[in-house]
Amino acid sequence: MSLEKTLDRIDADLPNAIARLQDLLRIKSISTDPAFAGDCQRAAEWLVADLQSIGIDASVRPTPGHPMVVGHMDGPADAPHILFYGHYDVQPVDPLNLWDSDPFDPEVVDGPHGKTIRARGASDDKGQLMTFVEACRAWKEVNGALPCRLTILFEGEEESSSPSLVPFLEENADELRADLALICDTGLFQSKTPAIMTMLRGLVAEEVTIHAATRDLHSGMYGGIAMNPIRVLTRILGGMHDDQGRVTIPHFYDGVPDIDPDIAAQWDALGFDHAQFLGDVGLSVPAGEQDRTPLEMIWSRPTAEINGIWGGYTGAGFKTVLPAEAHAKVSFRLVGDQDPVAIRKNFRDWITAQLPADCTAEFKLSGGAGGSRMVTDHPLFEQTRDALTEEWGQEAAFIGCGGSIPIAGHFKTILGMDALLTGFARDDDNIHSPNEKYDIACFHKGIRSWARMLGKLA
Amino acid sequence: MSLEKTLDRIDADLPNAIARLQDLLRIKSISTDPAFAGDCQRAAEWLVADLQSIGIDASVRPTPGHPMVVGHMDGPADAPHILFYGHYDVQPVDPLNLWDSDPFDPEVVDGPHGKTIRARGASDDKGQLMTFVEACRAWKEVNGALPCRLTILFEGEEESSSPSLVPFLEENADELRADLALICDTGLFQSKTPAIMTMLRGLVAEEVTIHAATRDLHSGMYGGIAMNPIRVLTRILGGMHDDQGRVTIPHFYDGVPDIDPDIAAQWDALGFDHAQFLGDVGLSVPAGEQDRTPLEMIWSRPTAEINGIWGGYTGAGFKTVLPAEAHAKVSFRLVGDQDPVAIRKNFRDWITAQLPADCTAEFKLSGGAGGSRMVTDHPLFEQTRDALTEEWGQEAAFIGCGGSIPIAGHFKTILGMDALLTGFARDDDNIHSPNEKYDIACFHKGIRSWARMLGKLA
Structure with a gap:
């Protein structure tokens, strides 16, 4: 199996990958508004067709709300079984007058970090979930098969509190259980450093x-x-x-708990610029416990x-x-x-x-x-970290997250599996806001990151 | 001049006085809603006509908002000159569905203290201002002339922040200035004790x-x-x-300031039942400065x-x-x-x-x-107090008021005259609320109280 050929294939196919993402972005899959229920269904069907084109055995799975997309692909019996999670639903687009173009007519435009795709859902989460799909496509085309067993789960209600998620996980636990879940719905640390979230509040x-x-x-x-x-x-x-x-x-x-010394050392190495982080929103003084570092305040306290x-x-x-x-x-x-x-x-x-x-x-x-701390001793954590480091040319980090990502907890409590959270969004992607965008560089390097991660399994 | 005959006349004429008040109450003089501007004008005109029928030289006086009613009647040159103030505008009637009858179809019905007139404005302030008008009518009919010089000022914007009041007072200061203002827009202390407010916060x-x-x-x-x-x-x-x-x-x-010992003694004598006052609204413990009496908390602190x-x-x-x-x-x-x-x-x-x-x-x-303290050394304060005591069969009191009554301050600062505030409303009159009412007993004894006060001047 050849990683290099797979990466070449990804580079060559990038225009087509962008075109496929644009197709998906044209579907108005706003989950909170019942008027768009048909669009949610169409987005699920589009994904099923795309997964099937790679050879993944995918289907639209009805729920009381918007459908799930579930797909399976067999792999070597001794390889790990991974579940990949993303969501195809998007936030509403109001206020429409603050958009520079139609939120459902995805344009490739110049952005602050080069070319970018501007559309609702470009970053959250259609662009991110397609990084994994495109990596699988290239890997399969070049190598004939994936180096792991794979389950895909795409949700259509993430932006509307996931009412169907827990029942669906419970009813389909045996089918969905894997060795590890990959969740691609987060971002680069300070828009540049690849990172895996291992701590969620x-x-x-x-x-x-x-x-x-x-x-x-x-x-x-x-x-x-x-x-x-x-x-x-x-x-x-x-x-x-x-x-x-x-x-x-x-x-x-x-x-x-106090954080482990090695985590503390990693965090110190990140060089978090709290003056800029606060300065961007007009503040200057960390307001939390005065005997704690700024990163502790937002991640571990x-x-x-x-x-x-x-x-x-x-x-x-x-x-x-x-x-x-x-x-x-x-x-x-x-x-x-x-x-x-x-x-x-x-x-x-x-x-x-x-x-x-x-x-x-x-x-x-x-x-x-409660908060979650990932058990990072599954080999895929270090393998993914290495893959990210190689692709992005800088040390990837295990970081914390100030927010809560409920799906990670559900995977643990319902399916008994840990989750690895990584993603390629930037802080200025305007998720949930007008002019949402996803940088072509993030999309491209995101696909390559997953390919490198698959390479570690090969 | 005969007080007794005047009081008899008031008793005999009560049905007609009620009918007149009902006429005035039928006019929908809601001052906050521009849709009722014509009704405010009609109420002013009704009052002018009624004052003229007594022999008071009254007229509708335009303002940028709703008109004022001003009236004058001459009296003995050595008698005091008093200005009587009331307002003919009323609060809106929402929520209409909580009224037991049409708020502008004044009915005489049974109430908790005997017969009562139920209508918007019955207590605040049409019923109260008519107590003085009816006393003047009876006094004039029986005695041929009033024992004082009189100026009347009725406002039509009291329930909508009185935007025209200060300019009108300033522009007509010479015409309106008197020895003392009488303001009839307050109530009995604890619904039973006649009272003059001498302290306003x-x-x-x-x-x-x-x-x-x-x-x-x-x-x-x-x-x-x-x-x-x-x-x-x-x-x-x-x-x-x-x-x-x-x-x-x-x-x-x-x-x-600490209150004067004689005021403190009067207040003690009132037997204020703070347990009931608070209990009526579901409370029990005076929440103010713990070293002060309940009456101090609401009046003088x-x-x-x-x-x-x-x-x-x-x-x-x-x-x-x-x-x-x-x-x-x-x-x-x-x-x-x-x-x-x-x-x-x-x-x-x-x-x-x-x-x-x-x-x-x-x-x-x-x-x-700022707060105001009335200078109570004008003889009319003691005379009115005596008149109230005689009519109500219990000692009238000089009391405080927790609220602010801006007109009293305006009379002081613009016209240089003190104000005497008394009135006959009860706590359960539902002013500003559905089912506003004014007890016939309050209306009747209010008229008689003013007649007794005029008697003190005779």
């Missing part, structure tokens, strides 16, 4: 309502004697961090954030109301072994213990999951 | 916006490193009261209240956003010699001094005025 979200009087009161009549629930809410939540940026909820840091707050009169002008209730949405990013159930309970207890007479608190669950 | 209102990043951020990417302006806002405003309920803004209590707060995502579900800004509307009720300009400056300085790096604060003025 979890998320617990709570909505809290403080109730006081049975109705809104006039502050002329009741001001000074009636408890104002906004006063209570601000007092309690205003004390959620101490002056060193630490979260004050009891037992909040239970189960938070837990957070408590008020994502929304409201109460009383919020319209134009003024209304001297003492409202009956005040509300906040609070979320926690979790790491290591922090227990989502305990965090939720501790938060509720902490609020309740601080309530004055006449006030009660009501809580509304908004989902929760 | 002022109001300073500010909107504050905390700015952090230049755009909304995703808490997965930036959570932990980027400053969240809601965290800043809650921390600062959450510290606006200490655990004894005192406001912590520096110099906030400068100019706050200043307050700081957050009337509105908002920031981040406040819709259904969850969005893990770190917003670019967070907002609050804060108001202060002022008393004594507290200086609105100093309070505003101290508040702004106090916020600004607590801002962390990367945050700025922006302030928006929403008006401000």
Whole structure:
């Protein structure tokens, strides 16, 4: 089997690969809007046909929502079995007037890093999932067969909270279970360094309502004697961090590990430029725990954030109301072994213990999951890292991720398999925003990266 | 001149007085909605005609908004000159489905304290202003002339922030200036004790916006490193009261007087039932400065209240956003010699001094005025108090008012005259709400109260 010939084939076929991606991008597979359900179906069918053209045994698999695409291809019996995951659905395109061209008429235009494809879904996630498909196509054409057993899973509801995903995984667990999942829905570190995410933060979200009087009161009549629930809410939540940026909820840091020294050394080597990272959004000072590095703050330390707050009169002008209730949405990013159930309970207890007479608190669950750390001792982690390093000409890194990628957790809990997350998006790809784009260089080197990874298996 | 005959006349004429009030209540004089401008004009014309029928030289006086009604009647040269103020405009009637009858078809129905007139404006303020008009009518019919010089001023924009009031007072100052203003737009203390308000709190209102990043951020990417302006806002405003309920803004209590011992004694004698006052709205514990009485909290002590707060995502579900800004509307009720300009400056300085790096604060003025204390040494204060005591069979009181009544301040600053505020509304009159009502007993005894007050002047 020849990697070099495969890479040559990828280079030569790039114009066709771009044309295929453009075909897929023309399909308006917006999953949140029922008006586009037919387009989602068409995108799934397009992918099935494309996978079949490579020789993958693919089919459209109905769900109560938008369909899944599942494909299989046999390989050497002693080779690893990998599952590749991506999603073919895209975000809505509003506000349309901020796009420089039709979001579903993919144009190749000049971008800040060379040629780029501008369209909704170009980066998130059609362009990224096609890097793997194109790598398989070239490998198969040059070498006749893949060096592994392969399962493909493409989802059509990732941008609309994946309502069908867990049931589908549960119902088809035996068919989908593999040795390792590859997930291609992330980006280069600081737009240039290839990276594998090995640490994801979890998320617990709570909505809290403080109730006081049975109705809104006039502050002329009741001001000074009636408890104002906004006063209570601000007092309690205003004390959620101490002056060193630490979260004050009891037992909040239970189960938070320090990072391994070798990971710390890798992170140091990344040369994260927090001044630029913050400067890009008009900030300058890392606001987290003051005894932690900026990368720890966003990757390996837990957070408590008020994502929304409201109460009383919020319209134009003024209304001297003492409202009956005040509300906040609070979320926690979790790491290591922090227990989502305990965090939720501790938060509720902490609020309740601080309530004055006449006030009660009501809580509304908004989902929760712990953080994940990938078990990186599967050989594919080091092999993929080497493949990335070779393709991109710089050391690939194991990095953390400040956000939560639920699919990785589902693969672990439902299918019992670890996930390897890598991808080639850049920070300026405008995902979820107008003028989404995917750089041709990322697409091209992404395909070559997967081919090199397949080469490690050969 | 005979008070007894006048009171008899009032009793005998009550059915006609009710019918007149009903006529006025049928006019839909909603001042905030331009669709009812013609009705406001009609209400002014109805009042002019009614005043003229008593012999008062009245006219409709145009303004850029809804017209004023001004009337004059001569009296003995050595008698005091009084100005009587009320307003003929009413609040909107939404939500209409919560009314038990058409808000502009005034019905006499059974109420919790006997017969009552149910209609928009019955209590606020058409019924109240007609108590004085009916007293003048009876006095004039029985005695041939009033015992004082009288000026009438009825406004048509009180429920829509009185945009034409100050210019009108300024332009007609010489015509309107009197020895004392009578304002009938308040209520009985705890629905039963006749009262004159001699202390009004002022109001300073500010909107504050905390700015952090230049755009909304995703808490997965930036959570932990980027400053969240809601965290800043809650921390600062959450510290606006200490655990004894005192406001912590520096110099906030400068100019706050302790109440005179004789006023304190009067207030003690009122037997204010704060448990019931709070219990009616589901509360139980006075939330103000813990070393003050409940009546001090609502009448003679200043307050700081957050009337509105908002920031981040406040819709259904969850969005893990770190917003670019967070907002609050804060108001202060002022008393004594507290200086609105100093309070505003101290508040702004106090916020600004607590801002962390990367945050700025922006302030928006929403008006401000100091508190007022009436100079009660005009003989009419004691005379009116005696008249009220005689009519209601219980000691009338000089009380405070937690709210602000701007007209009283305007009379002082523009016309140089003090104001005497009394009225006969009950707490359950549902002003500004569905099923507004005015008890026939209040209307009847209100007319008789004014007649007794005129009797003191005779």
